[in-house]
Amino acid sequence: MEKKLGFDLRLQVGSKFIAGTTSDTFNIEGKRRESIMKSDQGNKQWENIGRAITFSANLYVMHGSDANNMTIQDVRQACAANTTGYYEYGGDLANDPIVTGNCMFLSISETSDSENFATATVNFEELEGSGGWGTRSSSL
Amino acid sequence: MILEALYGTLNPIIPAHVLIGDIEAELPFCVFRADAAPARQKAGICGFEYVVNIGVIDNAVASVNSYSVQVIEAIENLKGSVSGTDIIASIQTDESGIYYENENNVFMNDLEFKVFTKNR
Numbered sequence: 001m002e003k004k005l006g007f008d009l010r011l012q013v014g015s016k017f018i019a020g021t022t023s024d025t026f027n028i029e030g031k032r033r034e035s036i037m038k039s040d041q042g043n044k045q046w047e048n049i050g051r052a053i054t055f056s057a058n059l060y061v062m063h064g065s066d067a068n069n070m071t072i073q074d075v076r077q078a079c080a081a082n083t084t085g086y087y088e089y090g091g092d093l094a095n096d097p098i099v100t101g102n103c104m105f106l107s108i109s110e111t112s113d114s115e116n117f118a119t120a121t122v123n124f125e126e127l128e129g130s131g132g133w134g135t136r137s138s139s140l
Numbered sequence: 141m142i143l144e145a146l147y148g149t150l151n152p153i154i155p156a157h158v159l160i161g162d163i164e165a166e167l168p169f170c171v172f173r174a175d176a177a178p179a180r181q182k183a184g185i186c187g188f189e190y191v192v193n194i195g196v197i198d199n200a201v202a203s204v205n206s207y208s209v210q211v212i213e214a215i216e217n218l219k220g221s222v223s224g225t226d227i228i229a230s231i232q233t234d235e236s237g238i239y240y241e242n243e244n245n246v247f248m249n250d251l252e253f254k255v256f257t258k259n260r
Contacts, residue, residue: 007182
């Protein structure tokens with residue numbers, strides 16, 4: 001086994017990446033249902049009933065466009081409309097494990113000051129029950 | 141490259157030298173250096189953020205002040221393709237203020253800028 005470099009893990013939405021991404025945060029939480037039944041002698045029991053996935057991308061606000069990336073304007077509009085799309089998160093190389101599903105653009109928060117490159121944070125949420133676990137079929 | 145762009149901008153105002161060690165120069169003059177920090181996105185480097193330090197040196201306060209004003213104006217106006225470097229913007233971020241350096245009997249002003257570029 002070996003450690004994975006951060007820039008080898010990437011978030012892809014639809015057929016495109018998000019231009020200027022510097023870091024991603026990817027959260028998976030199992031959803032639980034709690035029960036207390038007589039048959040369990042009153043002891044709490046938990047049952048997994050699915051997963052909740054939220055993720056975000058931090059990025060430079062980039063100008064211009066290219067065929068492989070969503071522009072900042074694309075992302076702004078997607079957040080405003082809560083656009084949904086297929087996503088993949090995981091390694092760049094063939095056979096790397098990836099998480100897939102459909103996600104919704106939730107929000108974008110842009111930061112621009114007088115001394116630095118402008119940055120933004122985009123938040124997403126997986127549509128419940130839409131995804132799965134897989135491996136990347138070919139290297140990016 | 142950025143050092144050529146800076147030299148070409150500074151030298152018409154005041155004789156300029158890249159700061160690489162002890163310098164013997166006639167007054168007035170300025171020394172400068174540029175430290176690069178790549179702006180790295182996951183897909184690779186998308187630009188550079190240079191911290192540029194310029195020391196303006198002469199034997200009179202008024203002269204150092206006058207050169208400083210000219211240097212600040214020139215660097216802040218650096219934009220576009222200059223000596224092969226594609227400059228996005230240049231901003232002043234710090235200034236020591238004019239001070240007396242008694243070992244060499246000169247007045248100095250240390251200026252600091254950020255220069256944002258698309259390439260080296």
